[in-house]
Amino acid sequence: MEATAIMMNSNIQLTSRDKAVLMKAPFLNSLGGSSLVNMLATMGVQTLAARATVFREGENAEAFYCVLSGYVRLYRLSRDGREADIRICAPGDTFAECLLYTDQKYPFHAQATETCTIAHFDLEAVKSLAEHDPEVARAIMASLSRHLLSTMECVANDRLFTAPQRVANYILSRCPVDGGPASIRLPFQKSLLAGMLGLAPEALSRAFSSLRKTGVTVRGRMIQVVDVQALRQI
Amino acid sequence: MEATAIMMNSNIQLTSRDKAVLMKAPFLNSLGGSSLVNMLATMGVQTLAARATVFREGENAEAFYCVLSGYVRLYRLSRDGREADIRICAPGDTFAECLLYTDQKYPFHAQATETCTIAHFDLEAVKSLAEHDPEVARAIMASLSRHLLSTMECVANDRLFTAPQRVANYILSRCPVDGGPASIRLPFQKSLLAGMLGLAPEALSRAFSSLRKTGVTVRGRMIQVVDVQALRQI
DNA sequence: CGGATCCTTGAAGATGATCAAAGTTAGTGG
DNA sequence: CCACTAACTTTGATCATCTTCAAGGATCCG
Numbered sequence: 468m469e470a471t472a473i474m475m476n477s478n479i480q481l482t483s484r485d486k487a488v489l490m491k492a493p494f495l496n497s498l499g500g501s502s503l504v505n506m507l508a509t510m511g512v513q514t515l516a517a518r519a520t521v522f523r524e525g526e527n528a529e530a531f532y533c534v535l536s537g538y539v540r541l542y543r544l545s546r547d548g549r550e551a552d553i554r555i556c557a558p559g560d561t562f563a564e565c566l567l568y569t570d571q572k573y574p575f576h577a578q579a580t581e582t583c584t585i586a587h588f589d590l591e592a593v594k595s596l597a598e599h600d601p602e603v604a605r606a607i608m609a610s611l612s613r614h615l616l617s618t619m620e621c622v623a624n625d626r627l628f629t630a631p632q633r634v635a636n637y638i639l640s641r642c643p644v645d646g647g648p649a650s651i652r653l654p655f656q657k658s659l660l661a662g663m664l665g666l667a668p669e670a671l672s673r674a675f676s677s678l679r680k681t682g683v684t685v686r687g688r689m690i691q692v693v694d695v696q697a698l699r700q701i
Numbered sequence: 702m703e704a705t706a707i708m709m710n711s712n713i714q715l716t717s718r719d720k721a722v723l724m725k726a727p728f729l730n731s732l733g734g735s736s737l738v739n740m741l742a743t744m745g746v747q748t749l750a751a752r753a754t755v756f757r758e759g760e761n762a763e764a765f766y767c768v769l770s771g772y773v774r775l776y777r778l779s780r781d782g783r784e785a786d787i788r789i790c791a792p793g794d795t796f797a798e799c800l801l802y803t804d805q806k807y808p809f810h811a812q813a814t815e816t817c818t819i820a821h822f823d824l825e826a827v828k829s830l831a832e833h834d835p836e837v838a839r840a841i842m843a844s845l846s847r848h849l850l851s852t853m854e855c856v857a858n859d860r861l862f863t864a865p866q867r868v869a870n871y872i873l874s875r876c877p878v879d880g881g882p883a884s885i886r887l888p889f890q891k892s893l894l895a896g897m898l899g900l901a902p903e904a905l906s907r908a909f910s911s912l913r914k915t916g917v918t919v920r921g922r923m924i925q926v927v928d929v930q931a932l933r934q935i
Numbered sequence: 936c937g938g939a940t941c942c943t944t945g946a947a948g949a950t951g952a953t954c955a956a957a958g959t960t961a962g963t964g965g
Numbered sequence: 966c967c968a969c970t971a972a973c974t975t976t977g978a979t980c981a982t983c984t985t986c987a988a989g990g991a992t993c994c995g
Contacts, residue, residue, distance in 0.1 A: 543857040551860035553853050565850050568843040574850060575857070597838070604831070604838035609802040611845035616799050616808060618852040619787050623777040623809070625859055626785035626899050629950070657974070665860050670951055672975050687960075863982070891942070904983055906943050921992075 481512055485535040485584050492533055492559040494610045502602040509592035514584050521577035521585065522563075528573050530587040531564040532556075537583030538655050540662070541575050552662035554618070555580075557654070561610055567594050580659055625665050630674040633664045635701040638683065638690060646696045653688040715746055719769040719818050726767055726793040728844045736836040743826040748818050755811035755819065756797075762807050764821040765798040766790075771817030772889050774896070775809050786896035788852070789814075791888070795844055801828050814893055859899050864908040867898045869935040872917065872924060880930045887922040 481489075489495060498506060512535070515521065521532065521539060532539070539556040553575055556562045563573060567590055579585075597604040624633055637660065642649045653660060661671035675685045681701060682693030692698055715723075723729060732740060746769070749755065755766065755773060766773070773790040787809055790796045797807065801824055813819075831838040858867055871894065876883045887894060895905035909919045915935060916927030926932055 541853075543861060545861045549861060551857050553856050565846040565853075567846060568839065569846045569850060575853070597842070598835050601832050601835070601838065604835065604842065605802065608831070608838065608841055608845060611842060611849055612799040612801060612803045615845055615849045615852060616803060618849060618856060619775075619799075619809070621856055622787050622852060622859070622899075623785050625856070627777060627779045627783060656972095665856075667952055668974070669953080669976085673951085676975085901984055902942070903944085903985080907983090910943085 481535075482584075485512075488535050488558045489533065489586060492561065493613065494533060494561045494564075494606055497606050497609065498602055502600050502606075505596055505600065506588070506593070506603060509589045509596070510586050512584065512586050515579040515582065517579060517581045519579045519583075521579065522573045524573055524576050526573050528563065528566040528571055528590060530589055531561060531566065531593070532577070533561045533586045533588070534558050535584040535586055537585075538580045538659065539583060539585065540578050540580050540659065542578070542662070543575050550662075552665070554614075554621075555655075555659060555663045564607060564610055565614070566590060567597070567607065580655060630664070630666055630670050631677045632701050633666070634671065634674040634678060635681070635683075635698050637664060638692060639695065639698060642692065642695050644695060647694065649692045649695050651690050651692075653690065657688075715769075716818075719746075722769050722792045723767065723820060726795065727847065728767060728795045728798075728840055731840050731843065732836055736830075736834050736840075739830055739834065740822065740827070740837060743823045743830070744820050746818065746820050749813040749816070751813060751815045753813045753817075755813060756807045758807055758810050760807050762797065762800040762805055762824060764823055765795060765800065765827070766811070767795045767820045767822070768792050769818040769820055771819075772814045772893065773817060773819065774812050774814050774893065776812070776896070777809050784896075786899070788848075788855075789889075789893060789897045798822075798827075798841060798844055799848070800824060801831070801841065814889060864898070864900055864904050865911045866935050867900070868905065868908040868912060869915070869917075869932050871898060872926060873929065873932060876926065876929050878929055881928065883926045883929050885924050885926075887924065891922075 495503065495506065515537075522528075524543065534556045536558055538558075539560075539562065540552055541554045541556065541562060542550050542552045544550055554562065562577065566573070593603070593607075597607055624636065628636065638651065641651045643651075657671055658668045661668045664671065666674070675683065678698075678701075682697055684691040684693075729737065729740065749771075756762075758777065768790045770792055772792075773794075773796065774786055775788045775790065775796060776784050776786045778784055788796065796811065800807070827837070827841075831841055858870065862870065872885065875885050877885075891905055892902045895902045898905065900908070909917065912932075912935075916931055918925040918927075
């Protein structure tokens with residue numbers, strides 16, 4: 468496919484796994500033909516070491532991003548140096564595309580939580596693409612809608628549920644089955660999950676132990692659930 | 702203007718104040734010519750009594766909305782009946798436009814907090830408008846971006862700041878001046894502000910009294926600030 | 936003027952943050 | 966492959982914050 472050719476030319480470092488993630492990303496997989504080719508033409512790829520900064524709050528926004536491998540953490544700092552995570556971006560997720568039509572400064576920090584490969588798209592270039600290509604505009608609207616919905620869900624979860632309930636929700640959201648026993652593996656460190664749920668690491672740890680009586684066993688990154696239905700009652 | 706003509710024909714009940722709000726709404730004020738005419742052609746207007754429901758979580762989504770007068774509350778319910786506000790929509794705000802490209806069910810409840818006039822836009826109609834009209838697509842992207850940014854800000858605020866700090870932030874955001882004394886009037890009930898900040902009404906009340914020592918005086922809906930700069934240090 | 940709603944205040948309890956220290960895991964280099 | 970270090974996680978103890986429940990005041994609107 469033409470798109471693949473362009474992509475490989477300008478970005479030798481893309482592994483085949485990264486390419487697969489990129490093409491399956493919700494933001495791109497609805498695009499085809501010239502829309503896809505044009506989007507990929509504005510794209511660059513970069514690799515980040517663990518804890519590396521993607522951008523800082525207040526910097527001029529020049530690009531939005533798509534995670535190809537690893538996890539990127541979006542967070543804010545308070546004046547006294549405390550951090551609050553806003554979103555954890557998994558492979559396939561885009562972030563900062565909300566700056567296309569608004570601010571010209573990044574409104575939060577973005578940091579690689581481990582070794583990461585991320586694609587960047589020039590904001591100006593995509594903006595003018597979107598003006599002329601309804602398919603691109605559609606993809607952006609879909610992506611923004613999805614993020615808005617999940618962020619509103621996050622507000623509601625923070626305000627309605629306690630720590631054990633939020634942890635249970637998270638486990639359930641990653642359980643492949645509807646009932647009976649299940650076993651999942653955390654894709655990242657527990658401290659990252661804690662931040663994602665708006666908790667201190669200690670609070671996450673205590674939430675896990677309070678879930679033991681509901682049949683949740685944690686060993687390292689493995690989580691075993693005796694009965695998924697029972698967990699839903701929390 | 703043509704647009705005004707269409708609007709008035711199909712919606713006799715629009716007051717001139719409502720019309721002004723509508724045309725200044727961020728979602729519409731970037732539109733002109735046929736884009737505006739087409740948008741307004743898909744629009745209807747309705748008046749709601751205090752506490753009336755706009756839609757319920759789980760209902761089929763057929764329209765998104767723009768508030769013309771009054772305030773609309775978006776909220777979620779937990780299984781035990783507790784409510785958590787997600788957003789308070791002021792005149793000029795749109796809501797539920799995030800359903801254009803995603804779910805077909807409303808993911809939260811929407812309720813008029815007082816007598817309200819709201820405009821509704823058919824989701825399907827606007828969706829096909831956006832496909833053909835880059836100006837409409839652009840307006841939708843801008844609106845979604847704005848809401849996503851403010852919702853992320855809300856998550857960060859909830860996680861970083863205490864009740865008095867959030868109240869101080871709110872006051873500062875509505876202060877017309879940068880320093881010295883200021884006086885503002887709440888546009889709605891305190892219980893609504895409490896929910897907006899993720900607090901119980903009692904917690905808001907206590908936050909106000911704890912701000913007294915920082916020069917904040919509250920009498921009914923009037924808030925007086927002795928020194929705006931001092932409030933910023935909270 | 937009167938009833939309903941809204942707001943404030945008090946007291947008690949739940950929840951989660953913070954700090955400190957011990958225990959685990961994982962990664963590195965010999 | 967093992968040992969060792971650094972990073973991460975758990976646990977305990979304490980504290981701040983906010984919620985809940987209850988009751989008394991204030992305010993608003995008919």
